[in-house]
Amino acid sequence: MPDPLQTLEPVTGVGLPALKNEMMLPAVLDPWAGHALYEAANLAKKVPGSKVYLVSLGQKAKLQQVMMTIAQKVSFELVAIDGPASGFTDAHEVAPALAAAIMAIPGIDKSRLLLFGGWESASRGAGATMQILGEILGITDQFEGVDEITVQDDGSFQVLERVEGGKHQVSTCAGTPAVLGWATGNLGEPRNDPQVGMANMRTVMPALQRAKPAKVAAEGVLYGRVELPKQQRNTRIVKDMPADQIAREIIEWISQK
Amino acid sequence: METILFVTSTEADGTLNRHALEALGTAVDTAVSLPGSPLVVGLFGEKIEAAANSIANCGAVRFLGVEGAEFTQARYATDAAALEMLCRASKATLVIAPATSRMARVIAGVSHRLNGRIDTHVNAIATSNDQVAITRWFYRQRMFSELTRTQRPWLLSVDSGCHTAYQGESQNVDIELLPIVLGSDHLRTKVAGFKAPSADQQTIRPDADLLFVTGAGWTKKQKDGQTHPKEAEQLILGFLRETKASLGGSKSLVDMSGEGEQVLQFMSHLNQVGQTGATPRHPKGLSTCCHGEEPHVVGWRFIRERRAVNLDPNCGWARGKADVLYVADAFEVVAKVNALLAEKHSTVNA
Numbered sequence: 342m343p344d345p346l347q348t349l350e351p352v353t354g355v356g357l358p359a360l361k362n363e364m365m366l367p368a369v370l371d372p373w374a375g376h377a378l379y380e381a382a383n384l385a386k387k388v389p390g391s392k393v394y395l396v397s398l399g400q401k402a403k404l405q406q407v408m409m410t411i412a413q414k415v416s417f418e419l420v421a422i423d424g425p426a427s428g429f430t431d432a433h434e435v436a437p438a439l440a441a442a443i444m445a446i447p448g449i450d451k452s453r454l455l456l457f458g459g460w461e462s463a464s465r466g467a468g469a470t471m472q473i474l475g476e477i478l479g480i481t482d483q484f485e486g487v488d489e490i491t492v493q494d495d496g497s498f499q500v501l502e503r504v505e506g507g508k509h510q511v512s513t514c515a516g517t518p519a520v521l522g523w524a525t526g527n528l529g530e531p532r533n534d535p536q537v538g539m540a541n542m543r544t545v546m547p548a549l550q551r552a553k554p555a556k557v558a559a560e561g562v563l564y565g566r567v568e569l570p571k572q573q574r575n576t577r578i579v580k581d582m583p584a585d586q587i588a589r590e591i592i593e594w595i596s597q598k
Numbered sequence: 599m600e601t602i603l604f605v606t607s608t609e610a611d612g613t614l615n616r617h618a619l620e621a622l623g624t625a626v627d628t629a630v631s632l633p634g635s636p637l638v639v640g641l642f643g644e645k646i647e648a649a650a651n652s653i654a655n656c657g658a659v660r661f662l663g664v665e666g667a668e669f670t671q672a673r674y675a676t677d678a679a680a681l682e683m684l685c686r687a688s689k690a691t692l693v694i695a696p697a698t699s700r701m702a703r704v705i706a707g708v709s710h711r712l713n714g715r716i717d718t719h720v721n722a723i724a725t726s727n728d729q730v731a732i733t734r735w736f737y738r739q740r741m742f743s744e745l746t747r748t749q750r751p752w753l754l755s756v757d758s759g760c761h762t763a764y765q766g767e768s769q770n771v772d773i774e775l776l777p778i779v780l781g782s783d784h785l786r787t788k789v790a791g792f793k794a795p796s797a798d799q800q801t802i803r804p805d806a807d808l809l810f811v812t813g814a815g816w817t818k819k820q821k822d823g824q825t826h827p828k829e830a831e832q833l834i835l836g837f838l839r840e841t842k843a844s845l846g847g848s849k850s851l852v853d854m855s856g857e858g859e860q861v862l863q864f865m866s867h868l869n870q871v872g873q874t875g876a877t878p879r880h881p882k883g884l885s886t887c888c889h890g891e892e893p894h895v896v897g898w899r900f901i902r903e904r905r906a907v908n909l910d911p912n913c914g915w916a917r918g919k920a921d922v923l924y925v926a927d928a929f930e931v932v933a934k935v936n937a938l939l940a941e942k943h944s945t946v947n948a
Contacts, residue, residue, distance in 0.1 A: 469706035483674040507802025515786040525867040565744035588934030
């Protein structure tokens with residue numbers, strides 16, 4: 342997705358709204374998807390025989406750009422799908438494209454699958470793709486807003502999901518397969534490791550060359566005008582007021598109903 | 599003409615929470631604005647009678663329910679089965695639900711089962727000439743659009759704080775309970791409970807009147823050239839204790855806390871507001887020591903009245919975004935606020 346730290350301005354696109362200079366904007370791995378990837382890699386290290394596949398939908402050139410950033414972080418095998426990574430596409434079209442790519446992975450055993458992804462994207466923020474993807478793959482143990490997974494010796498695992506009021510719901514699942522839509526998790530961003538990068542890049546470039554185009558849009562959706570919020574407040578700037586007086590003013594303001 | 603289903607889970611005590619009542623308010627208004635469109639209520643949970651009775655006069659023509667011990671727990675497999683059954687039985691073309699964590703976990707998956715479509719985080723539903731349109735934000739509250747869809751059923755989960763909560767007289771209603779057969783596959787996941795910080799460490803309060811946003815400035819060197827993380831921690835927790843505010847933090851601050859630095863140990867990623875954090879809705883917001891431009895400022899997009907305390911009069915977080923910017927030292931101001939409030943509270947208690 343376009344780096345969220347950039348200025349994002351909507352424009353009328355072909356069929357769907359788009360972002361101004363979208364192709365020029367630097368691309369990043371969606372933040373929550375990134376957390377999911379790091380958690381997957383961390384788990385795979387602890388469970389022998391595990392392998393991490395990164396299934397990613399985006400325009401080829403942008404995917405290549407993203408891989409330059411994340412390939413040095415953790416080990417994975419890329420499965421690339423060539424298509425738009427816009428916030429205006431529909432999860433009901435994105436999920437089947439991802440599902441087809443997953444099912445085409447040679448030797449994949451769905452019964453032993455832990456499907457990790459971001460609980461929402463930073464583009465559309467719908468929180469829908471992972472659920473639909475799980476449904477397509479027939480996985481009905483699903484968790485959203487996940488911050489922690491702890492795998493037990495018997496293959497069961499405990500999951501902490503975010504719920505209202507800053508709490509976590511604690512669940513135990515009998516075992517794979519399961520869908521986990523990750524929030525931030527508990528891991529920091531891994532440091533760059535050139536050796537991991539070199540190993541990943543051996544499979545990244547062929548994967549990008551093999552990337553199949555996916556027709557992903559938003560059929561049946563009619564967008565009105567996409568707008569930036571225009572709200573500009575006339576900020577009253579208060580300088581040289583003693584802290585005591587500011588405190589009284591703040592208290593009075595807080596107390597007003 | 600649509601058939602509108604308002605659907606939600608009940609709370610552990612069998613009632614409906616405020617967010618659910620807000621979504622019901624939206625559903626009622628939508629039904630009224632689309633003549634000839636019946637409203638159906640669908641509830642699921644361990645017990646649903648009290649909840650159904652509490653909204654008896656909302657104008658619904660049918661009350662459907664899925665009830666049982668298996669639906670006490672917020673679990674994807676059982677919740678999705680219940681939701682699917684309620685949607686099918688109602689023959690709804692438009693399904694409106696609150697975007698609670700429980701409903702948000704399943705509603706998109708169920709839309710796939712129904713061969714329908716989903717839109718989440720809906721802020722408003724408007725009707726015109728029998729057409730339904732919704733408003734939602736894109737790119738993490740950076741831009742918004744109205745959109746409509748041709749496909750049905752169209753499932754919508756509505757954000758909190760976007761509509762007044764439904765209020766009405768209670769009355770006994772006839773509930774059509776739907777039988778549902780669950781297999782062992784539905785029960786592979788068991789909810790063990792909830793993990794929450796202890797009461798005095800609980801800093802996220804969604805119903806608070808005030809959001810207190812803290813930025814990385816709290817951890818920077820102060821006038822004496824030293825950092826004062828312990829003092830910052832005491833001041834912030836003191837402010838929360840005196841005001842009952844909810845605590846938000848900038849990404850840089852929660853990242854530092856997550857990395858185990860000696861700063862604000864009570865701060866976690868759950869507190870994060872902004873581009874990659876939450877965008878909570880509170881009537882008022884006070885930010886302190888926050889810096890940043892548009893990507894970060896989205897953290898208080900939905901705060902109605904905003905004030906900021908910052909040493910930089912040109913701070914992008916505040917200028918043009920806040921109603922009032924106090925150019926002052928947050929350490930001094932918050933200490934004064936805490937002292938004055940403590941004094942006020944002790945006087946009241948005496």
